[in-house]
Amino acid sequence: MGFRFVREMNLAMLGKQGWKLFSDPNALVTRIFKARYFPTCSFLDAGLGSNPSFVWTSIRNSQSLIRRGARVCVGDGSTTRVWGVPWLPDTQNPYVTTPEPTYLTNPCVHSLFVPNTLSWDGELVRDIFNTRDANLIMSLPTSNRPVRDVWYWGEDMSGDYSVKSAYRVVSQGLSDERAVACDVVCPLCGVEPETIVHLFANCHFIHKCWSELNRCWRMDYVDSIDTWIGAVWSSLPREMIINIIDVCWAVWENRNQLVFNNHCMDPKPLVANALRFCSDWLAANALRETSTASHAAVSSNIS
Incomplete structure (x- = not known):
């Protein structure tokens, strides 16, 4: 239609x-x-x-x-x-x-x-x-x-x-x-066009974030986001993957803060805050699972 x-x-x-x-x-x-x-x-x-x-x-x-x-x-x-x-x-x-x-x-x-x-x-x-x-x-x-x-x-x-x-x-x-006028240049580095693969894999800003997460990582140029995600999923342990996801979320939030509010956090505190949030989230979920298990055990004993 x-x-x-x-x-x-x-x-x-x-x-x-x-x-x-x-x-x-x-x-x-x-x-x-x-x-x-x-x-x-x-x-x-x-x-x-x-x-x-x-x-x-x-x-x-x-x-x-x-x-x-x-x-x-x-x-x-x-x-x-x-x-x-x-x-x-x-x-x-x-x-x-x-x-x-x-x-x-x-x-x-x-x-x-x-x-x-x-x-x-x-x-x-x-x-x-x-x-x-x-x-x-x-x-x-x-x-x-x-x-x-x-x-x-x-x-x-x-x-x-x-x-x-x-x-x-x-x-x-x-x-x-x-029809909002948009600047195609990455707001974090101000050099290259902003794409998904650039933002999370090739940008100078994200390289500094990944260095804060693991200083031994090699920062090679990535052609596609699918290639980058596949490499992360296949070569890293679960805990590190969770940290990477959290940092990606923090980088995206930081990017939006810069675009809409003209405020940008440096890579070091950004990664620290992301990891702290991740740790708190995992702890809260573990506490909830423990509480649920205890409640189930008490209910079983009563019945």
């Missing part, structure tokens, strides 16, 4: 139900949910409510998605507010950006028409709004006859909500959030 992110796919599918609650007020399901959860407002403004059902909680999660794609097609302008509603023909920002004058009280779009007509009052529009808003308003075609304002889905050419278009909107937003 072309879906890469399950959560985003689920949100797009929930959005289809949310869109129905928002755009079809006469539907039976809308009337039921509205009476229970948003009797005095629209679906987009609805709160979670008291003791909400799982279905309502799930559908309500699509509110932000619906807001991103919902647009108003202005008819007679009698139900669309000028400010705070996406009715301008701008895909990037369909909202009026001009600050609302204090002498206006949240007017509807029809107040911008010449009285008793469905034509824009150009003089009034340019007097109230900035150039950007005024040009967008004047570019909107008006109807020849009174028709009601209707909501449509702006992310699809048909104007109808579709799971495919909603998924595209959600996944694009996710891609933007995940």
Whole structure:
């Protein structure tokens, strides 16, 4: 089906139900949910409510998605507010950006028409709004006859909500959030590109860590992480393997501290802390096993 992110796919599918609650007020399901959860407002403004059902909680999660794609097609302008509603023909920002004058009280779009007509009052529009808003308003075609304002889905050419278009909107937003600029150079040595095999086998920093663990080790260049892991597993005793795993974990934590908090621990205290943690962890597990065995023995004697 072309879906890469399950959560985003689920949100797009929930959005289809949310869109129905928002755009079809006469539907039976809308009337039921509205009476229970948003009797005095629209679906987009609805709160979670008291003791909400799982279905309502799930559908309500699509509110932000619906807001991103919902647009108003202005008819007679009698139900669309000028400010705070996406009715301008701008895909990037369909909202009026001009600050609302204090002498206006949240007017509807029809107040911008010449009285008793469905034509824009150009003089009034340019007097109230900035150039950007005024040009967008004047570019909107008006109807020849009174028709009601209707909501449509702006992310699809048909104007109808579709799971495919909603998924595209959600996944694009996710891609933007995940598009974090990263430096490919290893933050610990600042010389070579950061890869897994470099970080744990070839970096100058990790060489110093392994020297703290065993000064007799040869630090040869390693081509792949699989080769390095295979050599460790096949040639070293279990206790040393545990220490290596713990040091790798400490090096990774140290690397993250340097990247995100600009704090880096030197190899010697880093290895010492890792080995201390390993020793404490093994001691705690041994104590738990001893306690479990003693408890089992006492239970056996009692029975």
